[in-house]
Amino acid sequence: MPDKKEEIEKEQDEEQIYTFIEGETIDLTPTNSNHIELYAKWSNSEEIRKYARNEMPRTIEDIKKRFEQRGGDGPKEHIGFEIWHKEDKKLIGLGGLNHIHWVNGTANLFMQIGEKDYWSHGIGTEAAKIIVDYGFKELNLHKIFAGVLSKNVGSWTCAEKVGFIQEATLKDEVYVDGEYIDVKKYYILKENWLHKNK
Ligand SMILES: CC(C)(COP(=O)(O)OP(=O)(O)OC[C@H]1O[C@@H](n2cnc3c(N)ncnc32)[C@H](O)[C@@H]1OP(=O)(O)O)[C@@H](O)C(=O)NCCC(=O)NCCS
Structure with a gap:
């Protein structure tokens, strides 16, 4: 009997994928309510x-409830994408912008490569670059920020490779695994991005 993962993968193979932004090794597509089990x-x-x-x-x-609340036309405070590996034709994660403030032109970058086998292959960095570029060049945002736990080395390495600048350290901000951990706050301005990525 095929397990759940095999079933989802089979469905993915048969599905039409609508690419929103094409990258080099990954594509970003709209989120899809058929994949909620994988998100969970x-x-x-x-x-x-x-x-x-x-x-x-x-x-x-x-997850369904959150998903439905985010639907509809008009300015959104959350824009999420699925991350598909092009060659493997496989859904491997989610990423996007949330806490979008359309007056201030600010948003938070979020990222989750859910399939661990794909960590440390440069995919988080590639996805983050695509989303930041979209945020500045298509949405006309002014500042994108990210908050990363100091122990999440992969995540802040990824942020720094994209060009995020650290602006603060929040001491003992979160409690994880029995200890308080600092949070590194990062930002990048549109002018910083365009200077390097015209
Ligand atoms: C954080 C995350 C998005 C990074 O994605 P990724 O595809 O692994 O990132 P990349 O490969 O582009 O870059 C990560 C970099 O950190 C390095 N790295 C990863 N884990 C590391 C560790 N524990 N120690 C040191 N370096 C590490 C990688 O080698 C890579 O650097 P390199 O390109 O110089 O080799 C992914 O690990 C993830 O989804 N984690 C779970 C969810 C999460 O924590 N999200 C972020 C919340 S802020």
């Missing part, structure tokens, strides 16, 4: 959620 698997996985601060279990219903 990632959000509840101990290793994935540890530094992403999903301390509470997330049911399929929770």
